[in-house]
Amino acid sequence: MDKITTHMLNEVADLHSIPTGAYNIRLNGKSEQRNSTENITILTKKDKPGIDIIIKPNTKNESVHIPVVLTETGLDEVVYNHFEVGDNSDVLIVAGCGIHNPGSSKSEHDGIHTFHIGKNSKVRYIEKHYGEGDGSGEKVLNPTTEVEMEEGSYCEMELTQIKGVDSTIRKTTASLKSGAKLVVNEKLMTHGKQIAHSDIIINLDGEGSSAQIISRSVAKDASVQVFHPIAVGNTNCKAHIQCDAIIMDKAKVSSIPEIAANDADAQIIHEAAIGRINNDQLIKLQTFGLEEEEAENVIVKGFLQ
């Protein structure tokens, strides 16, 4: 792997070398390196581009890394990855996509991820999106994530896009059976003329299911962000959605809350706030000796931590 690929893998999956456990590294539309383990099998799909990741029941403390890197300009791909997580498992899944676009043509990766999380299984899913490159070509990432959670399962999703992606339409849907719990932490920063849309639909179908969605974003320059989280409570369940955005310069941010209770025992809460960096915060950090710009960076970095 060349230097750019290594750097991109570090950005999107914190990988400094080949990971331990199961992995599939996709580079410029092809599977570059792959490893299955005794409990985690990675198979190429036969009907469309993508892979199936099959995790045996009772697989504990194992990880799967499936980073995607595009370093050629003009690539446009749709990839379908399915995760079948067996019952009573406990696994870490690290995805992420980085586009290094050196040319003037658009590079786009649309990752369609579907999850079936077995009974009483625990999944931590980390997905980072990153773009860079000196060329004028757009870097576009449109992730779709569909999660089906069985009884008593737990899924924690960390979805991050911090830099360099010109356009993204993120669609996340989840359906939860009895006792299932979903936690989504979404962090997003846009700059320049970037556009980011994030739609999340959570269906709480099972008794005692719960969901917590925390979205924090920073919109700089003339970028545009739109958030549309929807939580639907169909039974005795709980959901809490919190969207916080810092708006700067000439950016625009919309947060469209939508909550629905189809059962008297559903408790659904939505909180949203959009605002500038608080002036007292800036002054406070300046009294520590930081310049205004440094103070701004500390506040933004902390907010997205």
Place this chain on the structure above:
Amino acid sequence: MLQVKNVSFAADGKQIIRNISFTLDDGKFLIITGPNGGGKSTLARLIMGIEKPDSGQIILNGEDITDLSITQRANKGIGYAFQQPPRFKGLTVKDLLSLAHGSKLPDNKCCDYLTKVGLCSKDYLNRQADASLSGGEIKRIEIAMLMSRNLNLAIYDEPEAGIDLWSFSMLVNSFKSISNQHKSVILISHQERIIQLADEIVVIADGEITMQGSKDEIFPKLTGDLSGCDLKPEGSELSWIK
């Protein structure tokens, strides 16, 4: 040494500070007290550079700092603990202490500063300094941040506000030894027990200095009968009635 020379400041058409002058020598602990709305916090903000005076000079160790920014003054060793500190989403108490100190503080040092303000440090180090902290907690963290800095001049703006009685005693003890950390201290307070720590006292009312001098000279007057400004002790806090 800090010299405040003939400083005046107005905002929104109202004169808030009227021709104030005083000098604070190194090693001295100055208490500024007086009625609410009298201009004490504004004076502190003028010294820190958050506000700029309409006239007059602020001189630190012989250098005119009147036109310097907040950052430049901070780098010259002035620090200010806000009366109402801001909260920071995402930054932990440990992050803020390190930012205040100017370099990464080890956990045991962070714990020392938090203990000084009556916080059980292990519970707080990794907590976010956001709305999950109560007013009293964030206030104590604000004081700990200033205590973590070696300063030429530390300004504490009503550090006792929002602090419960148990923690208050601990805070008073911490301020007794604060001169080890800072060359000189300005502390705005209404609390008798804190005022008693002073070397010197300045009383500000309606934007003017109405009294200034040593603690032995001024303190008895604060709890006694005064002309022009009625003061009476109420509990441990001085109650100012115009």
